[in-house]
Amino acid sequence: MPGTVNRTTRNVPQPATRSPAQLPRFRAQLRRQRTRCFVALGSNINQPLLQLRRAVQALDTLPQSSLQHCSSVYRSQAMGPGQQPDYLNAVAEIRTALRPHALLAALKRIERRAGRVYQRRWSARPLDLDILLYGHLSYRSRSLTIPHAGLMQRNFVLGPLLEIAAGLALPNGRALDTNMLQGLPGRLQKMPQPLWPRRRQR
Numbered sequence: 001m002p003g004t005v006n007r008t009t010r011n012v013p014q015p016a017t018r019s020p021a022q023l024p025r026f027r028a029q030l031r032r033q034r035t036r037c038f039v040a041l042g043s044n045i046n047q048p049l050l051q052l053r054r055a056v057q058a059l060d061t062l063p064q065s066s067l068q069h070c071s072s073v074y075r076s077q078a079m080g081p082g083q084q085p086d087y088l089n090a091v092a093e094i095r096t097a098l099r100p101h102a103l104l105a106a107l108k109r110i111e112r113r114a115g116r117v118y119q120r121r122w123s124a125r126p127l128d129l130d131i132l133l134y135g136h137l138s139y140r141s142r143s144l145t146i147p148h149a150g151l152m153q154r155n156f157v158l159g160p161l162l163e164i165a166a167g168l169a170l171p172n173g174r175a176l177d178t179n180m181l182q183g184l185p186g187r188l189q190k191m192p193q194p195l196w197p198r199r200r201q202r
């Protein structure tokens, strides 16, 4: 339609118009448009460590995104209903140009590919992927709350997040600090197995 702006390409430089010499600058420009996000990973059935490793690979191939860092794997007690196996948890940092709801949809697709069927709240699951932080965004809708509503109450989320992002400023202005873990319930055990072998320089 004449006069309409294509929202996906507006202000985005097109690679075809760049000479090879301009490519590094173009790539840097694209990276700057990406938002720094933290995603929590959890699994307590169907080979949890394998589930987390596959999920990290899937995060590494998210469109318009790049995986930056991964925490260690942590073992935690399930907080859901009934007797459940322990969870393995981790947190990954990504940079993404996906908007929050598109990111949530992409994470749910990864969960479903891992065999997740949506049952009772907090029931055992092969994979749970939650958006913890999306830049400095504070946002609330029926299907999405950012920062994640459980961020400050769950040691299995805060522990791995602190490992890779201590000092990070939260949207409320507070900096992530290990003191925030004090008094949170449940055991949290750091595991020796690496989740993602590559550790990129900041």
Ligand code: ADP
Residues within 6 Å of the ligand: 104, 121, 122, 128, 129, 130, 131, 132, 142, 143, 144, 145, 146, 147, 148, 149
């Ligand atoms: P939980 O992650 O708390 O164990 P679920 O994985 O079952 O629970 O998520 C239930 C719903 O929570 C999802 O369908 C999603 O729409 C919603 N939700 C709200 N905020 C977030 C968020 N920040 N990240 C992921 N899901 C979220």
Ligand code: MG
Residues within 6 Å of the ligand: 128, 129, 130
């Ligand atoms: Mg979830």
